[in-house]
Amino acid sequence: MPVDKKQIIEKEKVVVDGIELTAEWNRMFEQRVVFDYDTTTLDKVTNVAEAESMGWCYQCGQCIPVCPVDNVGEYGPRKIFRNLQLGMDLFASDDLWQCTTCMNCLRVCPKEVNMIKIMPAIREQAVLEGNVPEELQKAFTNTFEYGNPLGESQKKRADWVQGAGVPVPIMKDIKRPVDVLWFVESYPAYHIRGKQASAALAKIFNKLGVDFGILGVEEKDTCDSQRLAGEMGLFEEFAEYNIKTLKKYKFRQLLVTDPHALNAFKKEYPKRGGEFDVIHYTTFLAPLLEKLNLTNSLNYKITFHDPCYLGRHNGEYEAPRKIINSLPGVELIEMGRCREQSYCCGGGGGGMWLDGFMSDHVSERLSENRVREAVKTGANVLAVCCPYEVSRFEDAVKSTGNEGKLMVKDIAELIVEAMGN
Numbered sequence: 001m002p003v004d005k006k007q008i009i010e011k012e013k014v015v016v017d018g019i020e021l022t023a024e025w026n027r028m029f030e031q032r033v034v035f036d037y038d039t040t041t042l043d044k045v046t047n048v049a050e051a052e053s054m055g056w057c058y059q060c061g062q063c064i065p066v067c068p069v070d071n072v073g074e075y076g077p078r079k080i081f082r083n084l085q086l087g088m089d090l091f092a093s094d095d096l097w098q099c100t101t102c103m104n105c106l107r108v109c110p111k112e113v114n115m116i117k118i119m120p121a122i123r124e125q126a127v128l129e130g131n132v133p134e135e136l137q138k139a140f141t142n143t144f145e146y147g148n149p150l151g152e153s154q155k156k157r158a159d160w161v162q163g164a165g166v167p168v169p170i171m172k173d174i175k176r177p178v179d180v181l182w183f184v185e186s187y188p189a190y191h192i193r194g195k196q197a198s199a200a201l202a203k204i205f206n207k208l209g210v211d212f213g214i215l216g217v218e219e220k221d222t223c224d225s226q227r228l229a230g231e232m233g234l235f236e237e238f239a240e241y242n243i244k245t246l247k248k249y250k251f252r253q254l255l256v257t258d259p260h261a262l263n264a265f266k267k268e269y270p271k272r273g274g275e276f277d278v279i280h281y282t283t284f285l286a287p288l289l290e291k292l293n294l295t296n297s298l299n300y301k302i303t304f305h306d307p308c309y310l311g312r313h314n315g316e317y318e319a320p321r322k323i324i325n326s327l328p329g330v331e332l333i334e335m336g337r338c339r340e341q342s343y344c345c346g347g348g349g350g351g352m353w354l355d356g357f358m359s360d361h362v363s364e365r366l367s368e369n370r371v372r373e374a375v376k377t378g379a380n381v382l383a384v385c386c387p388y389e390v391s392r393f394e395d396a397v398k399s400t401g402n403e404g405k406l407m408v409k410d411i412a413e414l415i416v417e418a419m420g421n
Ligand code: SF4
Pocket: 056, 057, 058, 059, 060, 061, 062, 063, 064, 077, 078, 081, 108, 109, 110, 111, 112, 113
């Protein structure tokens, strides 16, 4: 039962659940325990397993300037904690869906308030109660019904290989072990720009003579972003399916295009019996570039966006830069917010499917904020290596009026350009 602070301070006799609080207040005063706010809504959060650290915040404020959402709105762990003190019900608040789980706050928080655990845990409860923004629910439903958040037919998952221009072996057809099993993921399999990057990567593998195969129609979304957005049941089901499917085949290494898939295979699938030697395509290619004999000079000034789930979450900052610096005729210009301090494109943690919802809470999209920063460097190419980013940044280039000034290219596409013919 909430306590009336005014009554306590004035030392009127207050009885709650049979306890006389005037006496209790005197005891606390003597022990310097100050009873200054109602913790009901904060307790509701911290009582959820994995969300306990929300209560550790001591309001230092370090998280606010680094939170990409606060840069364009009013957000961040410190503000959430304060609003909880003031009675906000996080389970029913729009604050529940704004975090992209970019991890920048955890990087600086002296108390290790962990939004990467807090948000999925509270969202999971909201999802179970059916309290989910409509557009996010659509992505969940698509994933459940079609195996991917885009709502594309599962039968068409390998259709992109027909336009690749090079052979792309499919495991169930070739019926032999391979050195590298390439887990393509949904956006690289279906999205128009993702398919172009996938075709580029297939060309590079063929030129290098990589012995590889893909799962094709047997592959389903890893569901790491759905997990972070609170759909734990979907994640469990899809993880079980993908692990079982992968275990049918023999391969040395599992290669992923998508940093969110990297995160799932490195940190979540092993807990469910899916232990694979997983590698992001930039990490795989960085030491092999010399073999490609890149001769076509590109004449680009390139700036690079570190994906949150490749950099901060999984520690890979060097491989993409090594590749970019190996391209002939290229100058790499870093943005101010780079490497571990990198800004976020807004797509992580379910943000990919919440752009409409977020438009009510931010002055501009995170991707627009990032594109403006990229343009300021004087670069004419924004290089990316996460399939969420190509479409997000290309939209942002248009909406910020920077068409013709900045091109968005996947690193695999840049390598193929440098390969020439
Ligand atoms: S950095 Fe951590 S302790 Fe400081 S205000 Fe933010 S969440 Fe609280």
